[in-house]
Amino acid sequence: MNGTNSSNGHDLSGLEELLYRLASNKGIDPEKTIHIFRLLLQNTGQKGLSDEDLESLTGYRQGEIRKILRLFYEIHIASYRRGRHPETGATRYYWKIDVDTININMIRRKKAVLEKLRKRLEYEEGTTFYRCPNDGSRYTFDEAFEYDFTCPKCGSILEEDDNRPYIEVLKSTIRKLEEEIRRDEARIYSS
């Protein structure tokens, strides 16, 4: 086995940061996630590692390991192969990182985020909002109408909210992402 603990000089730090944050948002130990990711990466090109192999390599609980593998699977950076245990013949799943498609799948994720932002922009542009001047809570026109344009928490009169700054932020982020995705795709499909 070559390579040590770090990512073997490959630049995957951006991906590792994504995994780290995703794991913490899911309530999975982020350090363990990165550890498993690096172990799998070192074994790419071989037959892959089963959850039991990973358990004996790391000492983490199998439940944790499966959660982490599932996380990888959900964002399409790892895949598994069904195999048999060499001695007992029980079904085993051998996992590896799909290094060849990492970039394409990261573009996919970016596109998914872009889609959410577009939906949000649509909503912000098509809705009138009211805001409580006291506590800053925001209501749509329908909600405000139901409360007779008074704040249900403190009773003060609601004011019409100017959401142009929101629209501006959304638009500029969307523009930036579209531009980035175009450049990424040109780079990846040309190489």
Added chain:
Amino acid sequence: MARQIGDLEKAALDLIRSRNGSILQSDLWKELGLDSREGSRLVIRLVKKGLVKRETVSINGRKTYRLFVVEQTAKTAPSLTVDLKTVMDVPCTTCPYIAQCGPGNFYDPATCAWLDSWLEEKTGRLRLRTPQRAF
């Protein structure tokens, strides 16, 4: 381990590389001083390890193979060329519910509280948590 490469296989690969990465199978075993049986077994081993590809050709009415070296440089150095900086700033990127998120769903980009606070932060409008009095 299937990864280990024997001396003979190494010699064969070097020979193919010295011929601009392709050679006829019959030339390969002749030049290595093998007979055709040993030659074809060697090639089958190389193909199984994914080091060589072959396609059928017919020379003077006899069937043989043309061999090509499979270069593996791209495979051994994975790297992320996609820039994640901008997208990492948006909460959706690291949201575990992105697959369930959509208009009318429980997770909805229109009413998402994480997007709310991101927008508030971006516009410098982050609200004070304690209510303020107007006077």
